[in-house]
Amino acid sequence: xxxxxxxxxxxxxxxxxxxxxxxxxxxxxxxxxxxxxxxxxxxxxxxxxxxxxxxxxxxxxxxxxxxxxxxxxxxxxxxxxxxxxxxxxxxxxxxxxxxxxxxxxxxxxxxxxxxxxxxxxxxxxxxxxxxxxxxxxxxxxxxxxxxxxxxxxxxxxxxxxxxxxxxxxxxxxxxxxxxxxxxxxxxxxxxxxxxxxxxxxxxxxxxxxxxxxxxxxxxxxxxxxxxxxxxxxxxxxxxxxxxxxxxxxxxxxxx
Amino acid sequence: xxxxxxxxxxxxxxxxxxxxxxxxxxxxxxxxxxxxxxxxxxxxxxxxxxxxxxxxxxxxxxxxxxxxxxxxxxxxxxxxxxxxxxxxxxxxxxxxxxxxxxxxxxxxxxxxxxxxxxxxxxxxxxxxxxxxxxxxxxxxxxxxxxxxxxxxxxxxxxxxxxxxxxxxxxxxxxxxxxxxxxxxxxxxxxxxxxxxxxxxxxxxxxxxxxxxxxxxxxxxxxxxxxxxxxxxxxxxxxxxxxxxxxxxxxxxxxxxxxxxxxxxxxxxxxxxxxxxxxxxxxxxxxxxxxxxxxxxxxxxxxxxxxxxxxxxxxxxxxxxxxxxxxxxxxxxxxxxxxxxxxxxxxxxxxxxxxxxxxxxxxxxxxxxxxxxxxxxxxxxxxxxxxxxxxxxxxxxxxxxxxxxxxxxxxxxxxxxxxxxxxxxxxxxxxxxxxxxxxxxxxxxxxxxxxxxxxxxxxxxxxxxxxxxxxxxxxxxxxxxxxxxxxxxxxxxxxxxxxxxxxxxxxxxxxxxxxxxxxxxxxxxxxxxxxxxxxxxxxxxxxxxxxxxxxxxxxxxxxxxxxxxxxxxxxxxxxxxxxxxxxxxxxxxxxxxxxxxxxxxxxxxxxxxxxxxxxxxxxxxxxxxxxxxxxxxxxxx
Numbered sequence: 063x064x065x066x067x068x069x070x071x072x073x074x075x076x077x078x079x080x081x082x083x084x085x086x087x088x089x090x091x092x093x094x095x096x097x098x099x100x101x102x103x104x105x106x107x108x109x110x111x112x113x114x115x116x117x118x119x120x121x122x123x124x125x126x127x128x129x130x131x132x133x134x135x136x137x138x139x140x141x142x143x144x145x146x147x148x149x150x151x152x153x154x155x156x157x158x159x160x161x162x163x164x165x166x167x168x169x170x171x172x173x174x175x176x177x178x179x180x181x182x183x184x185x186x187x188x189x190x191x192x193x194x195x196x197x198x199x200x201x202x203x204x205x206x207x208x209x210x211x212x213x214x215x216x217x218x219x220x221x222x223x224x225x226x227x228x229x230x231x232x233x234x235x236x237x238x239x240x241x242x243x244x245x246x247x248x249x250x251x252x253x254x255x256x257x258x259x260x261x262x263x264x265x266x267x268x269x270x271x272x273x274x275x276x277x278x279x280x281x282x283x284x285x286x287x288x289x290x291x292x293x294x295x296x297x298x299x300x301x302x303x304x305x306x307x308x309x310x311x312x313x314x315x316x317x
Numbered sequence: 318x319x320x321x322x323x324x325x326x327x328x329x330x331x332x333x334x335x336x337x338x339x340x341x342x343x344x345x346x347x348x349x350x351x352x353x354x355x356x357x358x359x360x361x362x363x364x365x366x367x368x369x370x371x372x373x374x375x376x377x378x379x380x381x382x383x384x385x386x387x388x389x390x391x392x393x394x395x396x397x398x399x400x401x402x403x404x405x406x407x408x409x410x411x412x413x414x415x416x417x418x419x420x421x422x423x424x425x426x427x428x429x430x431x432x433x434x435x436x437x438x439x440x441x442x443x444x445x446x447x448x449x450x451x452x453x454x455x456x457x458x459x460x461x462x463x464x465x466x467x468x469x470x471x472x473x474x475x476x477x478x479x480x481x482x483x484x485x486x487x488x489x490x491x492x493x494x495x496x497x498x499x500x501x502x503x504x505x506x507x508x509x510x511x512x513x514x515x516x517x518x519x520x521x522x523x524x525x526x527x528x529x530x531x532x533x534x535x536x537x538x539x540x541x542x543x544x545x546x547x548x549x550x551x552x553x554x555x556x557x558x559x560x561x562x563x564x565x566x567x568x569x570x571x572x573x574x575x576x577x578x579x580x581x582x583x584x585x586x587x588x589x590x591x592x593x594x595x596x597x598x599x600x601x602x603x604x605x606x607x608x609x610x611x612x613x614x615x616x617x618x619x620x621x622x623x624x625x626x627x628x629x630x631x632x633x634x635x636x637x638x639x640x641x642x643x644x645x646x647x648x649x650x651x652x653x654x655x656x657x658x659x660x661x662x663x664x665x666x667x668x669x670x671x672x673x674x675x676x677x678x679x680x681x682x683x684x685x686x687x688x689x690x691x692x693x694x695x696x697x698x699x700x701x702x703x704x705x706x707x708x709x710x711x712x713x714x715x716x717x718x719x720x721x722x723x724x725x726x727x728x729x730x731x732x733x734x735x736x737x738x739x740x741x742x743x744x745x746x747x748x749x750x751x752x753x754x755x756x757x758x759x760x761x762x763x764x765x766x767x768x769x770x771x772x773x774x775x776x777x778x779x780x781x782x783x784x785x786x787x788x789x790x791x792x793x794x795x796x797x798x799x800x801x802x803x804x805x806x807x808x809x810x811x812x813x814x815x816x817x818x819x820x821x822x823x824x825x826x827x828x829x830x831x832x833x834x835x836x837x838x839x840x841x842x843x844x845x846x847x848x849x850x851x852x853x854x855x856x857x858x859x860x861x862x863x864x865x866x867x868x869x870x871x872x873x874x875x876x877x878x879x880x881x882x883x884x885x886x887x888x889x890x891x892x893x894x895x896x897x898x899x900x901x902x903x904x905x906x907x908x909x910x911x912x913x914x915x916x917x918x919x920x921x922x923x924x925x926x927x928x929x930x931x932x933x934x935x936x937x938x939x940x941x942x943x944x945x946x947x948x949x950x951x952x953x
């Protein structure tokens with residue numbers, strides 16, 4: 063295991079009698095776009111929740127940059143540099159686009175010093191403003207800065223969520239179906255933003271995605287989940303040619 | 318072996334407990350049934366019970382109807398009729414946020430309770446028992462035949478309801494209707510009909526329990542309403558969903574209360590325990606039950622965003638200037654009503670603090686005046702002990718802060734309905750168990766609360782309060798503009814996102830409850846000196862409910878305007894109504910207003926969610942599954 067990555071080892075999550083995730087190993091190094099694909103109900107979002115601390119694993123460990131974070135609280139993980147977006151978007155609907163994106167960075171400062179929860183220092187404010195403006199610029203949201211998020215379209219909301227995640231000081235980003243609800247043009251723009259995040263900022267991204275076109279165009283390495291188990295991993299070409307993956311997920315469409 | 322005298326002394330208590338517990342169970346079963354089926358937790362359940370009892374009184378005592386006929390009419394006609402009305406009233410709330418649902422049923426509670434007081438007076442009316450009082454001897458205890466009938470009938474009702482829920486077609490439909498009404502509709506069952514049945518049965522149970530309760534406590538709208546609130550404790554034992562456990566919970570609460578009357582009798586500070594045992598149970602269950610077992614029936618939904626009209630900066634500044642001038646000039650204009658205005662300004666602080674919790678942060682507090690009570694009683698003790706006035710005010714506000722942190726504990730674990738119930742239980746506990754102790758008001762009618770030596774006059778004290786209001790507003794403005802303010806609003810909308818981006822939601826909740834309690838404690842300290850004394854009944858659980866209702870009346874107004882509007886509605890407007898009978902109607906208007914606001918909001922929510930089409934489609938689905946599916950598909 064390397065110190066510059068998120069590692070999941072032997073992850074197993076059981077809800078009542080249902081085994082949602084069963085013995086999953088993942089590596090998400092910085093500087094790489096990693097894909098996580100699989101049919102609905104395969105356990106992708108549950109794996110994300112275990113990585114970010116919203117679900118406690120039944121077995122297995124999660125390490126981030128060499129530290130065991132299996133039992134760390136979600137805010138503490140974020141402060142260590144792990145960020146995520148949500149399949150069901152979790153935006154602050156009453157706040158503006160600008161405020162939402164800024165909070166991606168600001169929330170990260172809350173627990174860093176005494177009274178950091180109550181107000182920010184001048185240096186923090188400058189850093190937040192800069193991160194916010196860069197993320198808004200990168201995602202092309204300049205025209206919507208003052209809009210409240212509650213009134214935006216799904217595609218715009220996806221972009222705001224991505225911008226908020228990019229504004230955060232995260233070295234590993236988990237993106238949960240970020241392109242669902244986007245049209246073809248928006249998805250292409252999305253792919254460019256993701257590549258820019260990895261290449262220019264050296265982030266590591268784990269992408270859960272149903273849009274195979276996006277996965278094909280950006281992911282260097284892909285994991286395939288089915289019924290909570292990893293059934294394949296490797297470079298995209300190897301994975302898509304695997305018979306197990308074809309039957310489980312890709313079906314005959316690819317052939 | 319137990320020695321005989323001891324057994325003899327507690328067996329009769331167990332019988333008494335079983336009887337009163339049976340009646341709580343009956344009420345609680347009805348409550349749980351409607352909650353499970355409609356997702357609406359009916360805070361006005363006690364009002365249904367009271368209406369049942371008053372209907373019985375009308376029929377039997379005023380119109381001379383034989384009691385069996387009157388009883389059957391109450392249970393089979395009056396109860397279900399109320400159920401139908403409540404179902405119709407709450408139908409539009411299905412897509413509304415939890416706070417809106419709570420406000421609607423609180424509106425019914427406040428409004429109808431006042432209607433009963435207007436019609437029958439506030440005094441307790443005699444309500445003779447009707448079940449046979451002949452005693453039989455069972456296992457060395459004398460038991461009235463009537464008591465046996467009550468126990469057996471409630472047991473029968475509990476078993477019957479459980480079986481009905483499990484086995485009958487309608488019962489199974491009731492279990493399905495909360496999870497997915499449209500799916501139920503596709504099987505050809507109209508969800509509205511199913512819900513209406515549940516409300517009818519629930520209200521019939523409530524009505525019967527009201528009649529039975531009235532035989533032991535007399536006919537008093539306020540008392541009956543609160544007695545059925547005891548059923549909340551029983552419902553908590555069943556985690557608000559299990560019917561058999563709810564029944565057992567009612568019995569346990571009844572027995573516990575009966576036994577505790579004997580054992581706490583000699584300890585004065587525990588004298589309020591028997592009556593408040595259900596609230597101890599309610600609060601304890603909510604604090605201690607495993608979180609995954611406490612699942613809210615209808616999922617929590619955050620308030621949706623609407624485009625609000627923002628006032629221009631110029632208009633705003635002009636408005637503020639006018640308001641400032643008016644506030645300064647009020648003492649010169651209002652003459653003898655000045656005290657009312659002083660009081661209104663104190664309530665502005667209370668409402669600012671409540672709005673910070675509810676409107677800004679998405680929390681719920683049904684015990685808000687509890688914080689004010691802590692401030693008021695502390696202030697009285699400090700000034701009596703000779704503490705300088707200003708120091709006493711500030712320390713009193715600070716003393717309320719740890720109490721706020723205490724209420725933040727349920728807020729950390731719970732949200733929505735469960736938080737509302739926990740705070741409600743906390744408020745009742747504080748009122749019943751602590752108010753009368755030497756810690757707070759010490760058992761008297763009121764405690765002294767002096768004005769500062771430099772502001773003994775009414776006008777001077779008015780300006781003192783205005784200065785505190787200005788300071789409170791400044792504090793709230795600072796909070797809003799600070800980082801914490803952004804976190805508060807973010808938490809209201811998407812707490813999970815806030816946590817996964819690095820901010821502990823727990824810390825944010827504790828912070829807002831502490832600030833809110835500080836402001837409420839400050840208001841509590843300032844309220845007493847308005848009239849020179851602070852009385853515990855100004856700070857009870859019921860006035861706290863009224864606060865929530867009156868704040869809800871302010872609709873979508875921003876925090877500051879809402880605080881002023883609510884304070885004016887609560888204190889100033891009634892002061893200008895000289896006609897006493899009109900004055901009586903104020904709580905009714907508050908209640909009706911709260912229901913109207915809740916319904917309007919519920920309509921907006923579903924309309925925004927594209928729900929207007931969906932609702933229309935769902936209604937059609939009830940009649941013709943396939944046609945409606947098509948209609949729904951067409952609408953998309």
